[in-house]
Amino acid sequence: MTAHGEGERDEAGQPADVPSGSGSPAESIAVPAARERARAIPEAAVARLAVYLRVLSGLEERGTGTVSSEELAAFAGVNSAKLRKDLSYIGSYGTRGVGYDVAVLIGQIERTLGLTKKHRVAVAGIGNLGHALANYGGFLNRGFPVAALFDLDPDLLDVPVGGIPVSSVDDIVEVCREREVTIGVIATPTEGAQDVCDRLVEGGVVCILNFAPVVLQVPEHVEVRKVDLAVEMQILSFHVARRNQEAMVVPGVAGTDAGPPGGGANGNGNSDSAPERGDVDGMVVRP
Amino acid sequence: MTAHGEGERDEAGQPADVPSGSGSPAESIAVPAARERARAIPEAAVARLAVYLRVLSGLEERGTGTVSSEELAAFAGVNSAKLRKDLSYIGSYGTRGVGYDVAVLIGQIERTLGLTKKHRVAVAGIGNLGHALANYGGFLNRGFPVAALFDLDPDLLDVPVGGIPVSSVDDIVEVCREREVTIGVIATPTEGAQDVCDRLVEGGVVCILNFAPVVLQVPEHVEVRKVDLAVEMQILSFHVARRNQEAMVVPGVAGTDAGPPGGGANGNGNSDSAPERGDVDGMVVRP
DNA sequence: AGATGTGAAGCATTTCACAGCT
DNA sequence: AGCTGTGAAATGCTTCACATCT
Incomplete structure (x- = not known):
């Protein structure tokens, strides 16, 4: 989603025409410039930064001083290339050949997320x-x-x-x-x-x-x-249905042979970007 | 979300070689075919289908028989092109020049989401x-x-x-x-x-x-x-911070001139796709 | 006329792979 | 040697715009 570049973004940005200035439309720097507002960090990356922050806090508590992108990525359930790219959006705070200083990274992510000011x-x-x-x-x-x-x-x-x-x-x-x-x-x-x-x-x-x-x-x-x-539940439902369908095509494993087979463990996360959510009906608790 | 195409997806799909058939690797339809398993509906679209379903249920209760993509999209807070594309993934159940039959659409979305079977x-x-x-x-x-x-x-x-x-x-x-x-x-x-x-x-x-x-x-x-x-909160925090920063650059409106100005209303939604989430620390309630 | 369904263009995000620092 | 930081390719999603059907 639980999330990402949802459509309805305020595309328009600011009104194309300068609000007050009436005059000649011609050569102002205007029109295309409106669109140049660097949105800097991709929305999807922001959500992950919060996750990295939690993992880093855990590491700090356990006295870990530095982590490599590989390690941190494993804890956060993403791959290391993505993690490095995400961190690169907020600046270069790693040390090549070594990794990232946990305390420094925590500070930088907090700064980026605006967590220094208490809301x-x-x-x-x-x-x-x-x-x-x-x-x-x-x-x-x-x-x-x-x-x-x-x-x-x-x-x-x-x-x-x-x-x-x-x-x-x-x-x-x-x-x-x-x-x-x-x-x-x-x-x-x-x-x-x-x-x-x-x-x-x-x-x-x-x-x-x-x-x-x-x-x-x-x-x-x-x-x-x-x-x-409710939307989350329905998304899960969809995946169960899809799985069952696939199982139908490939006969193979049918019965209720319970238990995790190989015990393979993969990182997980919401496999998507869920922009809008809603639900079939009232789901929230009492007023 | 939320829900789809997150990186860690089980890329591998099925094993490249046919499970049972041992024989000559040569000309089977195999290898590239493994990847062709149409994942059909984009994850992002699945999340929105659930939203459309809720809106449709509301319409049905109020006795509405048909809706156009334009109307339905407005209620769901997305634009009509996206809605039509989303619906096209599950089939063609609309009537050109008219719109969609509410009951039919509800049935088709429920089927797609696997809601016919109670989980x-x-x-x-x-x-x-x-x-x-x-x-x-x-x-x-x-x-x-x-x-x-x-x-x-x-x-x-x-x-x-x-x-x-x-x-x-x-x-x-x-x-x-x-x-x-x-x-x-x-x-x-x-x-x-x-x-x-x-x-x-x-x-x-x-x-x-x-x-x-x-x-x-x-x-x-x-x-x-x-x-x-906690991750959701931090994402919001990020947006507040960004907004404040922008406000700093463009002096303009400073004071606490409260109240919704024009009262402009835009649909909203989570502006991103947040694959993994985490939080700084325990946030969940008691066991 | 009016609205759907959909190729194709346009963006955004993810992954690759490697140059460059320590 | 090891690991970060990042262009560039690949993938996926959204928006456009229009042919097509009622």
């Missing part, structure tokens, strides 16, 4: 999923302090969850502005999602992680990512 | 996230009945969650075989994930949805998808 997070929809997000201290806290929780249910109001009292969705705008929230997580059911989203945006949130199975409408300066469990 | 699901790790998954009836039930729950915590054993009693992780293999579970969801903390995964596989599970921030090692016949919230 305050608000979670809307304190059902099971919301609880899961708010409760586990170690989760969001590594750079993403949860600063506010919102729900409709009056029974939840002011009850602290993971140390933070739940506020009313009516106060989203106000609270988000006060606490300078920049990232919003929507864990509400489908119905409330767009409304909550609008409020978060009005409250100054610029990035949204959406668990509700709807395509949110947002102004273009807002970035949305979607996580849709 | 039984097991959830391991009944913390907040596990509860979220197990509880909400409407979630997995649309084609994915939850057939088993597993946890380490003795206090949870036999306590029914969403109608299903929790079993011990020690019984994973046995229970999964008995209940013919084909899809496993891992919502445990990092530590237990690989162990649980091994057991699920031994119990006959062929697809795994993994919420733990580790790259699971699995035999190659098993498909794994990963959902990693």
Whole structure:
């Protein structure tokens, strides 16, 4: 996806014509230049950098000082060429003949991902999923302090969850502005999602992680990512079906000869880039 | 995502030589043919088909009989050319000059995704996230009945969650075989994930949805998808950082002139294909 | 007219393979 | 010798634009 160069990218970039300047269209530097905005790091690489970061943190804890691209790639489940290319986007921090200094690399990736600045997070929809997000201290806290929780249910109001009292969705705008929230997580059911989203945006949130199975409408300066469990399940279903079909063609192994045969182990990952996700029906937990 | 053509794909396909037939290597149709196994539908398209399906279900409920590619695309947040190409992978079920019959299309997408066969699901790790998954009836039930729950915590054993009693992780293999579970969801903390995964596989599970921030090692016949919230957050963080940087270059709009300006609304989606995900640290909820 | 289905062009990402530093 | 960093080739996905069918 779980992800990549999804179509709808704001292709247009900026309006072709200069907004204010009325005059002669002719020779300005303009038109093609609009497109030259170097998007630097490929979207797909950004997602992997986050993975490398986790692996590197683990290595650092275990006192490892340096790693080769080969080793790091193995831990992250990618191949080494891809890893080196990904790292090359953020600069040259390796030492030829040696490898990468773990601490240095961690620092550089954090810088690139903007993790030096702590982004305050608000979670809307304190059902099971919301609880899961708010409760586990170690989760969001590594750079993403949860600063506010919102729900409709009056029974939840002011009850602290993971140390933070739940506020009313009516106060989203106000609270988000006060606490300078920049990232919003929507864990509400489908119905409330767009409304909550609008409020978060009005409250100054610029990035949204959406668990509700709807395509949110947002102004273009807002970035949305979607996580849709039902879609993930359906993708898995597709692969089971495909596998079964293939098995049908090649008779060979039929029975339920259980157990991992050779025990071969391959790295894994979401084998794709899942742009939009949705689901057949409400899947998210209670408001 | 999310889901497709990730590098590590089992390139090799089937063994180059015909499994059984020993004889002369010479003129068989073989060698290049191995590679010709049409992988048919692009992984990225599969993820979107699931989204179209959700939208179509909504339309059907509201009694809509037909839709044009333009309309359907708008609801799904993609452009119509992409939608038509995606649908073309599963066959020609539209009517030129008219559009698509909603019911027919639903049927065809369900068939393609293998949703006609109900896949039984097991959830391991009944913390907040596990509860979220197990509880909400409407979630997995649309084609994915939850057939088993597993946890380490003795206090949870036999306590029914969403109608299903929790079993011990020690019984994973046995229970999964008995209940013919084909899809496993891992919502445990990092530590237990690989162990649980091994057991699920031994119990006959062929697809795994993994919420733990580790790259699971699995035999190659098993498909794994990963959902990693920390990675999602970090990707968002990256975008905030990039945006701020750009804003720095182009002085223009500085202040906190809140509120959605024009109110422009663009469809959204995960702007990329995130193959592997991971996270800086434990993020998943309690076991 | 109106909308689908699809070759072909256009981009993006991945992989190869090797020059170049330590 | 070993391993990084990176052009260039290969692959895959998206968008265009139009022939084709109703």
